[in-house]
Amino acid sequence: MTEKIITLFFLLGSIVYLYLAGQLTFGTLQSPRSGFLPILSGVTAVVVALVLMFNQLRSKKSIPKNNVDWTKFIFILIGLLFYITIFNVIGYFSATFIFLFYLFKITDTTGWLLPLMMAAGSSTVFYLLFKYYLAVTLP
Amino acid sequence: METLAMLLHGFYISIMPANLLACTIGALIGTLVGVLPGIDTISAIALLLPFSYGMDSTAALIMFAGIYYGSKYGGSTTAILINVPGEAASVVTCIDGYPMAQKGRGGAALTVAAIGSFIAGTIGVIGLTLFAPPLAKAALAFGPPEYFALALVGLIVLTKLTGTSALKSTFMAVTGIMLGTIGLDSLSGISRFTFGIDELDRGFNLSILAMGIFGIGEILTVMAETNTQSSIPSIRLRDLYPTSEECRRSVAPIFRGGIIGFLIGLLPGPASTISSFASYALEKRCSKNPAEFGHGAIEGVAGPESANNSAISATMIPLLTLGLPFCGGTAILLSGFMIHGIIPGPALITQQPDLFWGLIASMYIGNLLLLIINLPLVGIFVQLLKTPLNILMPLVAVLTLTGAYSINNSVFDLMWIIFFGIIGFFLRRTGLEPAPLIIGIVVGPELEQGLVQGLIICNGSIWELFTRPLSGTILVLGILFILYNTISWHSKVNHLQKEVRS
Numbered sequence: 001m002t003e004k005i006i007t008l009f010f011l012l013g014s015i016v017y018l019y020l021a022g023q024l025t026f027g028t029l030q031s032p033r034s035g036f037l038p039i040l041s042g043v044t045a046v047v048v049a050l051v052l053m054f055n056q057l058r059s060k061k062s063i064p065k066n067n068v069d070w071t072k073f074i075f076i077l078i079g080l081l082f083y084i085t086i087f088n089v090i091g092y093f094s095a096t097f098i099f100l101f102y103l104f105k106i107t108d109t110t111g112w113l114l115p116l117m118m119a120a121g122s123s124t125v126f127y128l129l130f131k132y133y134l135a136v137t138l139p
Numbered sequence: 140m141e142t143l144a145m146l147l148h149g150f151y152i153s154i155m156p157a158n159l160l161a162c163t164i165g166a167l168i169g170t171l172v173g174v175l176p177g178i179d180t181i182s183a184i185a186l187l188l189p190f191s192y193g194m195d196s197t198a199a200l201i202m203f204a205g206i207y208y209g210s211k212y213g214g215s216t217t218a219i220l221i222n223v224p225g226e227a228a229s230v231v232t233c234i235d236g237y238p239m240a241q242k243g244r245g246g247a248a249l250t251v252a253a254i255g256s257f258i259a260g261t262i263g264v265i266g267l268t269l270f271a272p273p274l275a276k277a278a279l280a281f282g283p284p285e286y287f288a289l290a291l292v293g294l295i296v297l298t299k300l301t302g303t304s305a306l307k308s309t310f311m312a313v314t315g316i317m318l319g320t321i322g323l324d325s326l327s328g329i330s331r332f333t334f335g336i337d338e339l340d341r342g343f344n345l346s347i348l349a350m351g352i353f354g355i356g357e358i359l360t361v362m363a364e365t366n367t368q369s370s371i372p373s374i375r376l377r378d379l380y381p382t383s384e385e386c387r388r389s390v391a392p393i394f395r396g397g398i399i400g401f402l403i404g405l406l407p408g409p410a411s412t413i414s415s416f417a418s419y420a421l422e423k424r425c426s427k428n429p430a431e432f433g434h435g436a437i438e439g440v441a442g443p444e445s446a447n448n449s450a451i452s453a454t455m456i457p458l459l460t461l462g463l464p465f466c467g468g469t470a471i472l473l474s475g476f477m478i479h480g481i482i483p484g485p486a487l488i489t490q491q492p493d494l495f496w497g498l499i500a501s502m503y504i505g506n507l508l509l510l511i512i513n514l515p516l517v518g519i520f521v522q523l524l525k526t527p528l529n530i531l532m533p534l535v536a537v538l539t540l541t542g543a544y545s546i547n548n549s550v551f552d553l554m555w556i557i558f559f560g561i562i563g564f565f566l567r568r569t570g571l572e573p574a575p576l577i578i579g580i581v582v583g584p585e586l587e588q589g590l591v592q593g594l595i596i597c598n599g600s601i602w603e604l605f606t607r608p609l610s611g612t613i614l615v616l617g618i619l620f621i622l623y624n625t626i627s628w629h630s631k632v633n634h635l636q637k638e639v640r641s
Contacts, residue, residue: 003569010314017317020332030599034324034331037587041316048310055306068568073363077561080355083540084553096537103533107362122534126541134190136545 004056011049018042075106092130092138096123142272149496153504157198162501165202166508169209173229174217174520180210181574182357184471185349186535188478189542196479197494201501203475207468208260208451208502211411212509215252215444216520219245228411228447231419235432235439242435247381249517251389251437252444257510259397259445263452264502266401267459271488271499275460278485281609283596286461287589288610290582292617293457293465297407297575299624308575311566315579316586318343325584326591338551345474345580347543351556352573353471354539356563362532363564379514381437389441392422396445403446404453407465409574414450415443452502459483459495463582467574470581 021042024035083099097119104115130136152158172183184203191199214229219236232252239248281289298308321332322342333339381389396418403414422442423432432439455472457463462484464470476483481491488495513520543556566573593610597603605611 002565006565006569006571010310014314014317017332024329024331028599029594029601032591032594034327034329036591037583038317038320038331041313041320041583045310045313045317048306048313052306052310068363070363073359073564076359076362077557080536080540080557080560084550084557087544087553088550092541096541100533100537103362103536104530107529107533109529118530122537126537130541130545134193134545136541137548138541138544 007049007053007056011053014042014045014049018046072106079103088139093123093127096126142268145492145496146268146500149500152197152493152497153201153501157195158201158497158501161198161202162205162505163508165205166209166505166512169206170213170509170513170520171523172206173210173213174523179353179357180207181349181467181471182353184475185346185354186539186542188346188475189545191475196481197497199479200475200494200498203472204498204502205505207472208448208505209509211448211451212253212256212513216249216517219248219252220521228415231415231443232440235436238435239440244435246379247385248440250379250381250514251385251441253510253513255389255393255396255441255445256448257506258393259400260448260452260506261503262397263401263404263449264499264506267452267455268499271456271460274456275485275488278461283589283592284604284607284610286585287593288613289461289463290586290589292613293407293463294582295617296620297465297578307571311571311575312579315576316583319580319583320587325588344546344552346478346546347552347555348559348580349471349474349577350539350543351559352563355556355560356567358532358536359560359564360567361528385437388437392438392442393445395421396442397449400446400449401453404450405456409466410450410454411447414446418442418446459487460485463585464578467577470577473581
């Protein structure tokens with residue numbers, strides 16, 4: 001099912017791309033313009049995505065894959081989005097500390113003290129490494 | 140003679156302390172990347188791209204190349220010891236390496252893999268030294284039609300050789316080409332598909348895209364999948380000695396693997412993986428005792444491990460001489476070149492001889508360093524395999540995000556990296572290979588420039604693209620390749636239908 005949804009997502013993306021490419025000038029073979037390759041590649045992508053979709057609908061075979069803990073996946077995504085949201089607000093060090101502690105906990109690191117200490121130690125090392133050694137301007 | 144003189148000059152460049160240190164660090168990181176199953180070569184180079192800003196460009200590229208070929212050494216360790224290939228190219232090594240480990244010959248298998256990798260890696264670098272300069276000279280005569288033909292045929296061949304379905308690879312490569320058109324059109328100066336977002340005018344930053352699809356995508360996959368880590372056997376130094384019988388049986392496969400790997404490395408696609416499969420099939424065919432394969436035949440470790448290292452050196456030839464990367468690893472290396480303002484291609488050898496020859500010479504040194512590092516440190520690498528992924532992956536995630544932020548000091552980039560990370564995660568789940576996508580993004584602009592300028596030069600005549608000697612030959616080869624694959628596919632379908640009927 002995931003395969004079909006992803007292929008559909010790419011098919012829709014290709015159709016939108018082709019629509020937008022159609023608004024660019026195609027030109028002629030003697031004088032190709034900015035829409036020349038986008039239109040050709042858009043048409044190819046739509047055709048290939050349709051064939052792919054058709055094959056997937058016809059086939060009963062599914063790709064063997066490892067099980068995913070979707071709850072964990074959603075929580076990791078929330079963590080990532082939260083991190084980039086608070087990154088500029090509370091600063092790099094604090095944001096990294098909270099983010100690491102959160103990730104350690106949701107990836108089943110046992111106890112509270114160990115993840116807390118690892119988060120504090122790692123965020124300090126990262127801060128020193130980036131801020132002072134690599135001279136990156138951090139918030 | 141001139142090549143030898145330049146190579147010696149390259150050695151002088153590469154033994155400079157900063158370059159030698161970069162080579163050692165690259166080789167070490169590469170080995171670690173190969174050893175740790177959670178991180179692949181492309182992700183590792185993508186993660187380290189921002190860190191190389193402060194480095195001298197030669198040292199940075201020597202380091203990236205070290206990671207690239209070093210990872211193939213490390214990949215065999217997990218394949219042999221725990222039946223988990225650290226790298227796709229080491230999948231074949233599991234077949235005979237793991238049974239050898241179960242029989243208590245894991246140490247010998249690791250040694251043969253390391254020595255084979257060194258010898259074949261050196262064969263590959265010798266090939267690179269000999270073939271790259273004449274090819275670069277010849278490529279100076281290439282015009283837009285030739286670049287178009289090369290890029291197009293390269294992408295066609297790539298889609299067939301990626302190991303997944305040709306249709307899926309084609310789709311990924313075309314999607315890459317489409318993404319490559321986002322931003323200012325270099326020929327007309329018109330903004331395309333940017334939706335008024337200024338940041339998109341320069342197109343997608345390849346480093347951000349690669350860090351997202353490969354780095355964050357991999358992190359999400361490893362963290363969310365419910366896998367358990369395997370138990371790791373201990374290896375003592377005395378276990379590393381192969382018997383004289385094992386040594387004797389390994390010599391021919393190593394040299395055969397070196398040659399086959401180099402030849403396959405010249406073709407577009409994941410050369411190291413394909414060459415290891417090809418070498419395994421060849422060794423099985425050459426063996427007097429093919430029944431032993433799958434149960435711990437040393438030839439099944441020596442051949443493929445040698446082939447994948449030799450192939451890696453050969454993949455550098457199209458990158459350095461034509462500026463065209465035809466596998467994921469060289470595509471990400473190209474972005475390493477680009478962030479240092481270096482455009483690889485036929486002019487590189489004349490305009491940046493220090494970098495070109497320094498890089499090649501560093502590969503000889505790197506191969507030797509890897510042999511020296513790998514065998515004595517195998518015990519440490521085995522210990523590293525025991526690092527819990529639930530601790531390692533959050534740290535890698537922070538490293539990736541901070542590295543991405545440091546490129547433009549932009550939270551906007553972080554949003555993109557997460558977006559591409561999610562895409563990368565789902566691509567893995569659906570069997571859509573992300574490497575052709577990256578290659579499409581890199582090769583796409585070359586393809587467009589070659590096509591548009593080529594058509595203008597040829598006055599819109601597609602036929603003229605075929606009548607030019609070089610572009611014509613390349614395009615005809617591409618057509619023959621498509622015809623051959625169509626006919627073989629058709630006969631396979633007919634054969635299957637006959638079987639079903641009978």
